[in-house]
Amino acid sequence: MRRRLAPTALVIAGALALAGCGGSDSGGDGGSGGEAKLSVGSAYMPQPVSDEMAAGFLTVTNKGGSDDELTSVSSDIAGQVTVHETTGGAMQEVESLTIPAHGRLVLRTGGDHLMFEQLKRKPKEGQTVTVELRFAHSDPVEVEMPVKAATYTPTTGH
Amino acid sequence: MRTKTFAAAALLAAASLTLTACGSGDDSNKPVAVVSEEAGTEKAATVLDKPFEKPDLVLTDTQGKKYDLRKETAGKPTLIYFGYTHCPDVCPLTMNNIAVAAKQLPKAEQDDLRVVFVTTDPERDTPAELGKWLKGIDSRFTGLTGDFATVQAGARTLGISIDPPRKDKNGKVVSEHGTQVIAFSPKTDGGYVLYGEDATVEDYSKDLPKILKGETP
Structure with a gap:
């Protein structure tokens, strides 16, 4: 049930933010069109079990008037980072994920996530890994992703 | 009279919602936290x-x-x-x-x-x-x-x-x-x-x- 509610709540929050903040941001262009304006937040990596693979989560917020797509990811600690989508119990690599105009792309546990493979070391709680996100339209964004406890989730906070 | 009161209340509600939304626009944790509060009463x-x-x-x-x-x-x-x-x-x-x-x-x-x-x-x-x-x-x-x-x-x-x-x-x-x-x-x-x-x-x-x-x- 919680899973079902969350996306709806996020969408509503996004829509409200648009109503509240759109005016001051985009001036007179009416909100349609305009470039994607991306920012990244809430990034974390749960400390992985082994040095074989790890997951990463973050939220990309788009305050602009156009969609963008997360197309590729790289990191200092991994030979390969891929974007995965989870459906039911299976996760599968995807080419890209859309960040809708005036919306957000939320990567979170149980859902879409970044998968780090060929790790150069095992990330430990308290450390930070560097991740570069590349997009179809916007400039790349570098993110400092903190490594949290293996059981960390943003909802419990520990 | 009654209509006016309702309208004012609606505006106030709308204003407070937008305000909250502006704040949380930059912090993606917030909407999630609100949802989990509601869900917290449910048993796992x-x-x-x-x-x-x-x-x-x-x-x-x-x-x-x-x-x-x-x-x-x-x-x-x-x-x-x-x-x-x-x-x-x-x-x-x-x-x-x-x-x-x-x-x-x-x-x-x-x-x-x-x-x-x-x-x-x-x-x-x-x-x-x-x-x-x-x-x-x-x-x-x-x-x-x-x-x-x-x-x-x-x-x-x-x-x-x-x-x-x-x-x-x-x-x-x-x-x-x-x-x-x-x-x-x-x-x-x-x-x-x-x-x-x-x-x-x-x-x-x-x-x-x-x-x-x-x-x-």
Whole structure:
């Protein structure tokens, strides 16, 4: 049930933010069109079990008037980072994920996530890994992703 | 007059909503936190009216030895989860949540509890691979591997549907994990409580002492 509610709540929050903040941001262009304006937040990596693979989560917020797509990811600690989508119990690599105009792309546990493979070391709680996100339209964004406890989730906070 | 009051109230409500939204626009945690507050009153555990029979699974443990699930866990409080080690997200989170909660139990109860991880990807999860992975979580946990069809049939008796691992177009193996942990009572050996992926360390910490006694959490 919680899973079902969350996306709806996020969408509503996004829509409200648009109503509240759109005016001051985009001036007179009416909100349609305009470039994607991306920012990244809430990034974390749960400390992985082994040095074989790890997951990463973050939220990309788009305050602009156009969609963008997360197309590729790289990191200092991994030979390969891929974007995965989870459906039911299976996760599968995807080419890209859309960040809708005036919306957000939320990567979170149980859902879409970044998968780090060929790790150069095992990330430990308290450390930070560097991740570069590349997009179809916007400039790349570098993110400092903190490594949290293996059981960390943003909802419990520990 | 009445109309005006309503209109004013509506405006006020709208204004306060926009205000909140502006603030939370930059902090994606906030909407999630609000939702979890509401959901917090819900219990993580689903207690079944009609418990599951423990699956008749005879597989191979991390030492490479034959492991008869019913025999080995008879009369023991037991948690069973179906997953695979090449799973970066939900499988380690689920097992780590249980591990952290289990370590909070008194020593005797820790020894009593059986936590069984059954692989859904037996081809890659050999006894050695499973053993290595579980050692990174809790070395007392049992890891089982074997014939996929046997694992699949066992999972099915617990209402868990798992497709065999397949290769995607890049040749990468795509496996599936179960979405539930099932707790079996030491009194009846029946699987009487289910936990979904949302179950946290706190949920397990709160419930494990009861499950150890076969009580309803």
